[in-house]
Amino acid sequence: MSTISKGEVKVKTITMRDAILEALTEEMERDPSTVLFGEDVGKFGGINGATKGLYEKFGKRVFDTPITESTIVAAALGMAITGGLRPIPELQFGDFVGVAFDEVFHKLGKWRYMHGGQMEIPVTLRLPIGIAGGSGPEHSQSPQAIFMHAPGVQIAVPSTPYDAKGMLKTAIRDNNAVLFFEHKVLYDLKGEVPEGEYLIPLGKADVKREGNDVTIIATALQVHTALDAAKTLAKQGVEAEVIDPRTLAPLDMDTILNSVRKTGRVLIVHEEQKTGGCGAEIAARISEHALFDLQAPIKRIGAPDVPIAQSLYLEQFYRPSEKQIVDTVKELMEY
Amino acid sequence: MSTISKGEVKVKTITMRDAILEALTEEMERDPSTVLFGEDVGKFGGINGATKGLYEKFGKRVFDTPITESTIVAAALGMAITGGLRPIPELQFGDFVGVAFDEVFHKLGKWRYMHGGQMEIPVTLRLPIGIAGGSGPEHSQSPQAIFMHAPGVQIAVPSTPYDAKGMLKTAIRDNNAVLFFEHKVLYDLKGEVPEGEYLIPLGKADVKREGNDVTIIATALQVHTALDAAKTLAKQGVEAEVIDPRTLAPLDMDTILNSVRKTGRVLIVHEEQKTGGCGAEIAARISEHALFDLQAPIKRIGAPDVPIAQSLYLEQFYRPSEKQIVDTVKELMEY
Amino acid sequence: MAKIYQKPTNLKDYSKKSLLDFYQTMVKIRRFDEDLIRLIQDGKVSGFYHSGIGSEGLSAGSIIHNLRDDDYIFYNHRGCNQKIAKGVPLSKLYGDFMGTIEGTTRGLGAGIVHSADPSRGVLGQAGTIGSQLGICVGSAFSSKFRGTDQVTVVYFGDGAASREPLHGSLNWAGLYKLPIVYICENNEYAISCHVSETHSVKEHIADWAEGYGIPNYVVDGNDVVLMHEATKEAVERARRGEGPTFIEAQTFRHRGHFEGDPYDYVNPEVLKDWKENRDPIKNYKARLLEEGICTENELATLNEQVDVEIAAAIKKAEDAPLPGPERIYEGLFA
Amino acid sequence: MAKIYQKPTNLKDYSKKSLLDFYQTMVKIRRFDEDLIRLIQDGKVSGFYHSGIGSEGLSAGSIIHNLRDDDYIFYNHRGCNQKIAKGVPLSKLYGDFMGTIEGTTRGLGAGIVHSADPSRGVLGQAGTIGSQLGICVGSAFSSKFRGTDQVTVVYFGDGAASREPLHGSLNWAGLYKLPIVYICENNEYAISCHVSETHSVKEHIADWAEGYGIPNYVVDGNDVVLMHEATKEAVERARRGEGPTFIEAQTFRHRGHFEGDPYDYVNPEVLKDWKENRDPIKNYKARLLEEGICTENELATLNEQVDVEIAAAIKKAEDAPLPGPERIYEGLFA
Numbered sequence A, B: 001m002s003t004i005s006k007g008e009v010k011v012k013t014i015t016m017r018d019a020i021l022e023a024l025t026e027e028m029e030r031d032p033s034t035v036l037f038g039e040d041v042g043k044f045g046g047i048n049g050a051t052k053g054l055y056e057k058f059g060k061r062v063f064d065t066p067i068t069e070s071t072i073v074a075a076a077l078g079m080a081i082t083g084g085l086r087p088i089p090e091l092q093f094g095d096f097v098g099v100a101f102d103e104v105f106h107k108l109g110k111w112r113y114m115h116g117g118q119m120e121i122p123v124t125l126r127l128p129i130g131i132a133g134g135s136g137p138e139h140s141q142s143p144q145a146i147f148m149h150a151p152g153v154q155i156a157v158p159s160t161p162y163d164a165k166g167m168l169k170t171a172i173r174d175n176n177a178v179l180f181f182e183h184k185v186l187y188d189l190k191g192e193v194p195e196g197e198y199l200i201p202l203g204k205a206d207v208k209r210e211g212n213d214v215t216i217i218a219t220a221l222q223v224h225t226a227l228d229a230a231k232t233l234a235k236q237g238v239e240a241e242v243i244d245p246r247t248l249a250p251l252d253m254d255t256i257l258n259s260v261r262k263t264g265r266v267l268i269v270h271e272e273q274k275t276g277g278c279g280a281e282i283a284a285r286i287s288e289h290a291l292f293d294l295q296a297p298i299k300r301i302g303a304p305d306v307p308i309a310q311s312l313y314l315e316q317f318y319r320p321s322e323k324q325i326v327d328t329v330k331e332l333m334e335y
Numbered sequence C, D: 001m002a003k004i005y006q007k008p009t010n011l012k013d014y015s016k017k018s019l020l021d022f023y024q025t026m027v028k029i030r031r032f033d034e035d036l037i038r039l040i041q042d043g044k045v046s047g048f049y050h051s052g053i054g055s056e057g058l059s060a061g062s063i064i065h066n067l068r069d070d071d072y073i074f075y076n077h078r079g080c081n082q083k084i085a086k087g088v089p090l091s092k093l094y095g096d097f098m099g100t101i102e103g104t105t106r107g108l109g110a111g112i113v114h115s116a117d118p119s120r121g122v123l124g125q126a127g128t129i130g131s132q133l134g135i136c137v138g139s140a141f142s143s144k145f146r147g148t149d150q151v152t153v154v155y156f157g158d159g160a161a162s163r164e165p166l167h168g169s170l171n172w173a174g175l176y177k178l179p180i181v182y183i184c185e186n187n188e189y190a191i192s193c194h195v196s197e198t199h200s201v202k203e204h205i206a207d208w209a210e211g212y213g214i215p216n217y218v219v220d221g222n223d224v225v226l227m228h229e230a231t232k233e234a235v236e237r238a239r240r241g242e243g244p245t246f247i248e249a250q251t252f253r254h255r256g257h258f259e260g261d262p263y264d265y266v267n268p269e270v271l272k273d274w275k276e277n278r279d280p281i282k283n284y285k286a287r288l289l290e291e292g293i294c295t296e297n298e299l300a301t302l303n304e305q306v307d308v309e310i311a312a313a314i315k316k317a318e319d320a321p322l323p324g325p326e327r328i329y330e331g332l333f334a
């Protein structure tokens, strides 16, 4: 970790893993009602190392559970509704949300509402996602888009250490359920994070790059692919605006629509399968609210609509590439 | 059941429940490897009565299971991959697909592919859906749209007795997984069904009404609301084309796009929550493939993005209404 | 395996008030249920209702004079038995069924599940039967973590017991020695299926708990005093920090699974026997009189009090307005 | 509760060939694994690998001369032990790891799960650990329904056993008397957690099966002959239509959970003991020699055969091409 001073604010360059660890540490220090649990999150420090040292620091507030994703999430709900605890469970892979689906989609999302608003659900469920190192069809997915259809759950998908830290801290303090999706490739990505406390609100998109020619909306790892593509495009005279929604629920359509109204061209890029990915809802909203601002069809790039092969060689063909983005933007510019 | 003769083909007027029962009966008679199981599907005949008499007819090929949705679907997969059986499981409410989500989304959809295409998955999972009689947030949902994001599963959502029978027979014979969503209100809907065998292919939309002014794409019960609205609109000089996709996967975009190119105006209506509903993907595809044919923004009507209240009085405000459709179409006609 | 919890109970161990509390609670539960069925028949209540008539002893016995307001329960979907015993105001329950703003959900409506009253430890319930088995470990964990002696009692049917979450729940409960009392309301049927058709057990459902090292027993749930004592032991064990107990309480439905169920899958002789010879209220009343605890008149007075309370509750619930359509947009997020 | 399956085994009950088959299968499993680890270290194989070294006795003993090609297995995610014992060609397994078209998935790649060989009853495996517990009831139901005497053997770790599906699985298996042999590979750890930290059991994991009325026992999984006999009883019971058996087989990982795991959460003394004194191959070899079944030379010859077979398999897998990118669009639907 390197620390440099930028004007007044001291900033340091750390990985997203460390940013997450900082957020967890600070919030657990701040609020003694936080508890963190999941498989191997204790002494072992989590299979992605994102909870390293927390057990040593917080003792019984950090504990390993049996391999029981469904019970883990149900227990988090049960803890939350006593009004006494603020649970931060982790699933080892976001893919496993499938075995706790009823608990996440129907219980975390609906318990408060369906019981007349009498309880709060301050649960932050951490879910590592993404294609990384040949992990195959059930350990590589990005299942976040499904939960846009789930009333009552908030969806965070950070793309940088800075965002991850600020959003995770907000998520933990929030009195409603947050699904916090962490792309595994990003754990090792370094970025600047200021010293000291800051919070990032949920529901505020971030314009990662400004541009007037085309709007690229990208999430998670694809924010970086999009930024790379934008650099390449700039050399060719096309200025792309890159927007990271950061949360899919709430979804900051204002930022997106403002950009679309400016550029008239839209490309949405995500790693989850194209069909039914977050791009579907975003495109649909644009086509409802900014149709006449469009100068070109709305394009989406997502993974192919097939399960993710385990082969390290083949998995590269699932991940949207810089070239795909550049080519598609060029296509859009022809309208 | 009334039987009348229409030209050569004899047709009879029966409920969708009976149409489903006929399809099940015919296919179980045809293929001795079919087995049907679920909670109370045997002697009791299913809580919706859709399997009445099958136990008496087919004996051990129809059986009641413990309350174990996750095991029910897993068992169906296990039976299928032996190459020996063609399972037709039922969940009592489609909402419960949440407790079998991993089995449906990841196992039924991916087992064949991820094992290199070596096995077949001839499973037809029947799932009753929809707002009906004050059943509340966990017994009223229409969860089908989520599965558009699931590679490897086919999604059938019939709206008439005729479609239900023909599609269910096709689904049962298909060597891939089909999720068969049956709207509970439609069980009592009557419609004409021909005597004798017929099959309806999966992946073929049906134009339920022709019209040149606006395209209304609707599913399940909403097909009928849309047809009612179309009648009202016709009186006001607006001719709506009503398209029922019938299957969401495969999705027959050709039929939809042809209509959109003709009318230039699109309204998508479904009972599931608007955000992330099937309308999102359909709108996104239209905005990619027929943007310049549009004369008005793409509109969607779905349930509000909140859990479904249990109150019979309140639940009416979730279901898209004829008035909403008429009003929205009129808005579209102003462009 | 599971031992049968059987012993002579002695009414002399109880104050008269306590004994009459058991009685009045059971009567209140039954009358509530009967009147709700009438409201359904009158078309004033929608949705499906699963009557709890016949199992009042189980709920009254386990809760009354065992649980405090700050103890948690997760009720079953059969009747409002446990909610009533735990003290949720009747008008609020009727309000939920009628969808008026008097209901605990302030007009969203609740049927057999989704009423809640956190101030009385009633933390709601799931529509996916048996899901409470996972959730209850959380509330119990919370009490233990915070160092209170609050107990969580979770009710579930024989059918719900077969759902997969039971395993995760018993494992966590045993492992972390959570203060949970599992009460399996075994009425022999899950909708149309008899337990013998759907459950693989050594002898009893409670046997499933044995492998986890969780104390377990089978008790006649229709004997309100015995049920009380069986639960009392379990609650005390939990309060002492000694972990969970699994109680299988035997009972039977007097009515079908839901109102409207033909209920033709049950042997009429068996049903008759349960109604005539094993009715928890009838038998308890006979015992109170037989052992000279009170007079017929005293019981009649208690009944009348219940009638008055119920009539007032129904009126209050019915008089309250339905919410406006905007209600559906309220309260999704805190 | 669960009884310990312990008895003197007599090598004289077996043909020499059978005894050497046990030996050679174990050696083949270990060499396969060692060479795979070498390929990983050489960067030729990606993904994570969970080595099965140390547990060869369990797989070889349970499968060899017990199961037929048409019996089904659902393998565990640890090593390729059961797949190899069931006869899946080694080149196809290596092909899966390397992602060449020689693999059972014809180039999609498979890691520790997703190899399949239906012709040998290897019906694949799920990435969500323990999901095989639900799926296996389906294959067993199918055999029973079709009136065959095929058996389904399902392997799963101690950790997987704690997942919720176990309950649904044991209940169905007991209820429908399904021909399933449950083999719980208890190597005491699930990643970093010792069973004592995650499992609430009376004494043994196998105790969980008792409440379902399912015969169950605990066996030393590192004694290949004992493991064989324990499984044989269970397989025969299943073939006779008498239903499932639950076997908890004790063993230990020689290596970390995955290649790269520091494996520092295990007491080095304990690990040393398992490696030195309880290695299934080492002990069995000593016994073969001690009881005069064969000579060192004969065993060396068998080892050499294995080396040759493995070298050829690796070459075949490596020589096969990677598929083209279009491969990912093939085979989603039948």
Ligand SMILES: Cc1ncc(C[n+]2csc(CCOP(=O)(O)OP(=O)(O)O)c2C)c(N)n1
Binding pocket: B039, B067, B069, B092, B096, B099, C050, C077, C078, C127, C128, C129, C156, C157, C158, C159, C160, C161, C185, C187, C189, C190, C191, C257
């Ligand atoms: C996950 C799930 N599966 C099925 C149902 C439908 N269902 C509601 S009650 C019931 C029977 C429950 O039986 P039991 O637990 O014995 O309770 P009882 O009705 O007998 O009191 C079923 C199958 C449900 N609500 N949730």
Ligand SMILES: Cc1ncc(C[n+]2csc(CCOP(=O)(O)OP(=O)(O)O)c2C)c(N)n1
Binding pocket: A039, A067, A069, A092, A096, A099, D050, D077, D078, D127, D128, D129, D156, D157, D158, D159, D160, D161, D185, D187, D189, D190, D191, D257
């Ligand atoms: C549902 C699910 N949860 C968690 C994991 C991650 N995971 C893979 S192996 C493993 C440990 C399994 O332990 P055990 O069953 O004892 O098998 P062992 O690795 O010891 O052989 C875990 C937690 C998974 N693959 N699936």
Ligand SMILES: [Mg+2]
Binding pocket: C157, C158, C159, C185, C186, C187, C188, C189, C190, C191
């Ligand atoms: Mg019951």
Ligand SMILES: [Mg+2]
Binding pocket: D157, D158, D159, D185, D186, D187, D188, D189, D190, D191
């Ligand atoms: Mg293990």
